[in-house]
Amino acid sequence: MSESSPHLVVRGVSKRYGPTTVLDHIDLTIRRGELVTLLGPSGCGKTTLLRAIAGLAQPDTGKVELAGRDITNVPPHKRNVGVVFQSYALFPHLTVAGNVAFGLKVRGAAKREIDAAVERALSLVKLGHLGGRRISALSGGQQQRVALARAIAVEPDVLLFDEALSALDRKLREEMQVELRRLLQDVKATAIFVTHDQDEALTMSDRVAVMNKGRIEQLAEPRELYLRPASLFALNFVGLSTRISGTVLAADNGKVDVETKLGRMSALGNFQAGSPVIVAARPEQLRLGEQGEANSAAGRVRSVVFQGSRTLVEVDAGAGESLLAELSGRDGAIPRVHDEIRLSWPVTETFAFPMEAQA
Amino acid sequence: MMTRAAIIVCWVMAIALALFLIAPLLVIAAASFSPTPVFDLPLTGASTRWYGKISRLDGFWPSLLLSLQIALFSTAISLVCGTLAAIAIARGKLPGAGIFATALVSPLMMPGLVLGIALLQGFRAIGFTAPWATLLVAHLVITLPYVARTMIAGLARFDFTLIEAARTLGCTYPGGVLRVMVPALAPSFLIAGLFSFLASFDNYPVSIFLADVRTKTLPIRMLQYIEEAPDPTLAALSTLILAGTVILLVVSDRVVGLHRMAGTSD
Incomplete structure (x- = not known):
């Protein structure tokens, strides 16, 4: 065989x-x-x-x-x-x-x-x-x-x-x-x-x-x-992620624009306008500051957890949403608790999932 | 200082208690070798003639045979039925398993006399009077609790995944039970069987209500001898029974280890 x-x-x-x-x-x-x-x-x-x-x-x-x-x-x-x-x-x-x-x-x-x-x-x-x-x-x-x-x-x-x-x-x-x-x-x-x-x-x-x-x-x-x-289940069960809920405004060929409480974002996915979705990204995709072709959100640092090669930063973005970033510390300083920061992440690494009962 | 004193008190107590428990056995053994019909200390010699007289005791052989039969049959039946019941309780998600477990071992807590009278009246009420059969059923009441208690404890520690493991390795379900469950529970079976046999063999209070002139178990017969002729023959017989029990225990220890039988190991 x-x-x-x-x-x-x-x-x-x-x-x-x-x-x-x-x-x-x-x-x-x-x-x-x-x-x-x-x-x-x-x-x-x-x-x-x-x-x-x-x-x-x-x-x-x-x-x-x-x-x-x-x-x-x-x-x-x-x-x-x-x-x-x-x-x-x-x-x-x-x-x-x-x-x-x-x-x-x-x-x-x-x-x-x-x-x-x-x-x-x-x-x-x-x-x-x-x-x-x-x-x-x-x-x-x-x-x-x-x-x-x-x-x-x-x-x-x-x-x-x-x-x-x-x-x-x-x-x-x-x-x-x-x-x-x-x-x-x-x-x-x-x-x-x-x-x-x-x-x-x-x-x-x-x-x-x-x-x-x-x-x-x-x-x-x-x-x-x-x-x-x-x-969404697979996303949640394996690894960490940032998840923001929103509603699809427009869909175009595998890409959607989503209205969230943190502003308008783009993500990969096929949905009809008006669908409730969750947009998500892995924490290592989130960077400090702005970058081109990217979603971004700002907030106040809630916690900083040092884990050796990486540091996990949780940000309170307001409106009940939070962001999770994994920073290597190589590209810049690690923020401290209560700092006001802006994080951004590439659209190509942002996914939209249908909203469902959380597992 | 205090702990040392406390330990010494405990040592003394342990030794004294052991002597207290063993002394009657030693006296019986010594009496059985007495050269005279009346046992006197200090012994003036040793004789084995009382051992020779055992077999000539009136009705000894039928009574021994009866007691062995009843003890063996009741133990065998109890082992099979008691184990199946114990599986239901330990494993079968039986509703109210705790109640059944208590019911199965309850005769252990009941005075033998009460049990005997109850059984006698119960059997009479339903017209069940065959002496041999009533004795066997009554002794099942005596032996089942020992088996049930030991097997429930043994099965509670038995991992039924072992049977599944055996099946995936090539055993049929019955094959898995025989090759894995039975050997893994061998210590429990042995101790259950041993206690069951001994409990039946030396039972007096229940048997006395069900025996008749021709159907007398050994303990009943022995009490009769002691009333008729209190010579050292009975001591000789008791010593033999004692020796038999000790041999049984030693052999069991060699086979599975008393520590495993007591359930104190791993």
């Missing part, structure tokens, strides 16, 4: 629990070797989608295909998926090696084959020396690695991670993100991560699916997701 052919295909999958629609006609295609994150708040359906792929939740409608095989009605033990659970779900009565060997033993593999696979999987996660340990004698980070080794050892067609890193402390989590990505690329694994942590999503994935209310709002590469959010 070639690198670009579809490896995992989810087609029109829906799932309801009583009156709640958890998954609403999900379509998702993942290529072989791709690392994809399902990102969203709790209750958005991301874990249910993962469980539907693993066979632990049966979709009401739709199909799931894996490695060219329709697995919609295949029970989990015949799907050849590897799952790393949030709680790790390691077997307490078995040793580290016993846990890693479990899947192969169940499959009835020969002992020599099992031993080799266990050794390979454990050395891959750098736990080669701990095979004889009891699970309870391991740290959280080590348990996480054992869970990964156990899932990898059966050479699954797809690896599924359900909030697998969220139980680790921040520093260890960030190290694991980088290491895990490298490891998965080395073994050419296809993997899906479920997380609510945007940093994890941006670090780990080739593509990110932002989920909300049982639907995929946007499926894009991390960079595109950040620079060109497809919806």
